[in-house]
Amino acid sequence: MSEVPVPHDSPIYRRIADGLRSRILSGELRDGDRLPGENALMADYGIARATARQALAVLINEGLAVPKRGSGVYVRLFKPIRRHGSRRLSREQWGQGHPIWDADTRGRPFTVDEVEVARERAAEEVAGVLDSGEVWVRRRRYSVDARPVQLATSYFPARLVEGSAITSPDTGPGGVYARLRDLGLSPAHFTEEVRARMPGPRETGLLDLPGGTPVIVITRTAYTSTGVPVELNEMVLDSAAYVLQYDFDA
Amino acid sequence: MSEVPVPHDSPIYRRIADGLRSRILSGELRDGDRLPGENALMADYGIARATARQALAVLINEGLAVPKRGSGVYVRLFKPIRRHGSRRLSREQWGQGHPIWDADTRGRPFTVDEVEVARERAAEEVAGVLDSGEVWVRRRRYSVDARPVQLATSYFPARLVEGSAITSPDTGPGGVYARLRDLGLSPAHFTEEVRARMPGPRETGLLDLPGGTPVIVITRTAYTSTGVPVELNEMVLDSAAYVLQYDFDA
Missing domain, CATH: 3.40.1410.10 (Chorismate lyase-like)
Structure with missing residues (x-):
């Protein structure tokens, strides 16, 4: 089975989401940890707020993170x-x-x-x-x-x-x-x-x-x-x- | 167990999505049927295009419908x-x-x-x-x-x-x-x-x-x-x- 190639021109929000996902799946970021906020992502990557929001939305949609109103986005607590x-x-x-x-x-x-x-x-x-x-x-x-x-x-x-x-x-x-x-x-x-x-x-x-x-x-x-x-x-x-x-x- | 009340002030796109969902779940709309398009919903309900799009997006997100590029939104074929x-x-x-x-x-x-x-x-x-x-x-x-x-x-x-x-x-x-x-x-x-x-x-x-x-x-x-x-x-x-x-x- 051939791998889906990760295109080098993958949009920046995707690449940021991929990086955060790897840190969650590897255990570096744990249940309940706060993810970098929009401001931190904007500063680190030189991107617009909308792009930072898009990156976080990817993880929220995958069920790996959950937003808390006014407080940021957190790795989702999962004690199944x-x-x-x-x-x-x-x-x-x-x-x-x-x-x-x-x-x-x-x-x-x-x-x-x-x-x-x-x-x-x-x-x-x-x-x-x-x-x-x-x-x-x-x-x-x-x-x-x-x-x-x-x-x-x-x-x-x-x-x-x-x-x-x-x-x-x-x-x-x-x-x-x-x-x-x-x-x-x-x-x-x-x-x-x-x-x-x-x-x-x-x-x-x-x-x-x-x-x-x-x-x-x-x-x-x-x-x-x-x-x-x-x-x-x-x-x-x-x-x-x-x-x-x-x-x-x- | 108490029902979640359906508020009368539920947004219009929600109510349109609820209606379409009922028609799918009841079998009136079947696998592969085309859902009413954005233009039809705009005319029927007197709403903006963005609102019509939102209503269809609800069903797409629930996996009940799938968009086909340039052709509309269809009830999802499901032969499990x-x-x-x-x-x-x-x-x-x-x-x-x-x-x-x-x-x-x-x-x-x-x-x-x-x-x-x-x-x-x-x-x-x-x-x-x-x-x-x-x-x-x-x-x-x-x-x-x-x-x-x-x-x-x-x-x-x-x-x-x-x-x-x-x-x-x-x-x-x-x-x-x-x-x-x-x-x-x-x-x-x-x-x-x-x-x-x-x-x-x-x-x-x-x-x-x-x-x-x-x-x-x-x-x-x-x-x-x-x-x-x-x-x-x-x-x-x-x-x-x-x-x-x-x-x-x-």
Whole structure:
């Protein structure tokens, strides 16, 4: 595979951004460090303010830096949460391997904002997956260290969970999975579909996302041992806050 | 969870973008459809050209639309590839469930650009995972339908694969995994770490990414049955081209 040549006539703001990026990726500039300001870049390179601003904008758009109003541009603090898709198969159980990305594997406390529970007519794709036109919906937002990191919306086939605590804000000890078990509908198989995209305005607001930060969208379906779909959970994650880990055998 | 209120004094370009987005998400405007142009928006809403441009820029930044030079802005064609993390456990094997996202599960032909093979000193994080300071590296780019969709860089501990076909551009029948088997190093466990972020300039060039398109980064480590790491593969995916699927048991 041929390298994309770095043209010698690459615009100056690009070359400045490339230099700052290298210093971040090498670890010379660390999480929370202040980047050189517009005035410093103007003086160092003999450029206009607009050019300095353009250079910083490149890093902000790449999610490597974040502006703080009136105070400058900072390397973005990134202490991602390690989310295990399949703990049962996890490398921790069998291997001595090292993860590539540094992330917090211990349970930092998640707080859950007020849960919203409603009975609704299912959107077409939800109805298709759950084989149910009517669903109970549980919407919540999760935060870690007072920072919102995830929106989650779970859908349950109404005819299967009607009358159970799944339809109440407080689902009781063990949560919705214990209640599904009580109903004889224990999840046995999971499928997760993962995508990434830029957030919509509602997601940007609820997750308080800085510019240039994509979201990861995980759609997880839980099935009983006989293949009955019992839950569809759509999770929208701040991509800067998460590393997803999946372990499986050959 | 409380909704983010949509303020009545939301700027006009936002409201226009919201309307166009709704028409795309509802399916009224489809992949490849042309969005109303700047002139049409100016006439319909009585706004300035800059405002019309701002409205279209919102959708372009969200990855829902793509500009074509001199021709307008189009709903982005999206025929994602479904990538199975663990085929052995796949829902196809046991379930009757439906996927939430429409994607191509059949094998569309992947083409591989010229492979670059080199012996290199490992970067610190690669050396840590592979427990090896010297590595053989295989870099390649994959395309589907003549569109580049993935960059992949595989690292192998040099002392384990020295002299094998893994160090040649052509690895022979069955590829690198068959050669690892020949060496008594068959992969038995896999760990995948998944993140999303905005691309760097080299990735933007090689993947020909339009603005506002994040990449998914998958770092996969292959281990033998005794836990020896034999390959680290860093894949950088055009997020608009992929749905990742993982299947596992409770």
